[in-house]
Amino acid sequence: MVGTSEPALVHSPLEEVHLGLGARLIEFGGWLMPVQYTSILEEHRAVRQRAGLFDLSHMGELFVEGAEAGAGLAGALVSNPPSLVVGRAQYSMICAPDGGVIDDLIVYRLAEERFLVVANASNAQVVSDELAERLGGSKAVLDDRSLATSLVAIQGPASAGILGPHTDVDIGGLRYYGIAEGQVAGIPALIARTGYTGEDGFEVFVESSRAEALWHALADAGREVAIPCGLGARDTLRLEVGMPLYGNELDRSTNPYEAGLGRVVKHDKPTGFVGKAALERVYRDGPAKRLIGLVMRGRGIARHGHPVWAGDRRTGMVTSGTHSPTLGTPIAMAYVAPADAEPGTILAVEIRDARVEAEVVPLPFYRRPD
């Protein structure tokens, strides 16, 4: 084909709102999204101490329904969605036959025969295509509503108090990793008590046409307490609690066991699943590399791509790193040889010309108090 070009960036239904708030927008997963409004540090602290509002419209929302929805997903994913009670969710992954991770996901059970699979923006189309293929021939029906659905998250200890009065859903009764259907400020919504920050919080799914109304309702309900937060703070928040980012900690060349997520793979479920044989071998033989947490002990910030050394031996690579606003020191996640993965091990990160000392620590770096 002559003259192929990159697909145009997708615009969030909340873009005008972000521009009005003075947000800096960046390209992310094919979308134009806010990276920060005021300051990443301020937004990060707001979520840890009070609450933050996030536009997550870029995420993919795939509904799977019908008589074989549960069984179909059990065969397509590494986890066991049929084991979910209605109104509950699980973290999952979709893997290739060789066990490599195609995406990490959350699967929500909305009804006996109705599931919602939420995928990362950068992988939404790939996941949709893979699921369509893996579910093909079964009675399960895939409905990709990614563009028709908007997601706004409110995260932080003040979230429940902000959202509670404005929804008919019993927020007090909604447990972590639960989902309920109802309305927020009169807008039909799915409300999930899930998030990517390590704080209490909610992810609210609505029709895209209602996104602006939802955002304004939550911003108004949270005025003085909650502030808008962008992808910059989203990244520092998830890194502090050791959550992986697809493209950094997870990709086609890593499997769940290497990432420390073997608990997500349910080998004992009744169905086979894509990647089972390869993953069984990894489980039996042990992973070739292991994801660790690092706290810098010398001066320097480890970043994605920096080599990691164990003495004179190159042992791995940093997958994510930043200055941790909560800890006040630089933190990082890295893949290293299993022999070097024990907490307390002293390694070195190659930052420009220097090798800077770092200590292996258990994940997460931060746990919310309670």
Added chain:
Amino acid sequence: MVPTDLRYTKDHEWVRVDGDEATIGITDYAATQLGDIVFVELPEAGKSLEQFGTFGVVESVKAVSDLFAPLSGEVVEANGALAGQPELINGDPYGAGWMLRVRVADSGQLEELLEPAAYDALTAEG
């Protein structure tokens, strides 16, 4: 309008010359573009700088940025306060956020730098 007693590089460093010594930092424009500054790497006293060569690094939460010397010279002192308070650069880039004091080798090099109005014009286009 940037301070009128300073001169500027196109990479957003400023320099204040005082006899045969100069003070160097980065502009408010640069600090704003970077966002919250969380780390600065500066040379020690005695290190030589070459005009427009890199002399260190400034890091925000998300970005790493090289620092370019406005003038050649020898480092007299690096601002020790920046190790513990890199945010001084965001708060007071021309004052408490200063980065280096250097002994200037050739003050004629100032002619290579931008006058305040020229720097303002540069950043207005951005």
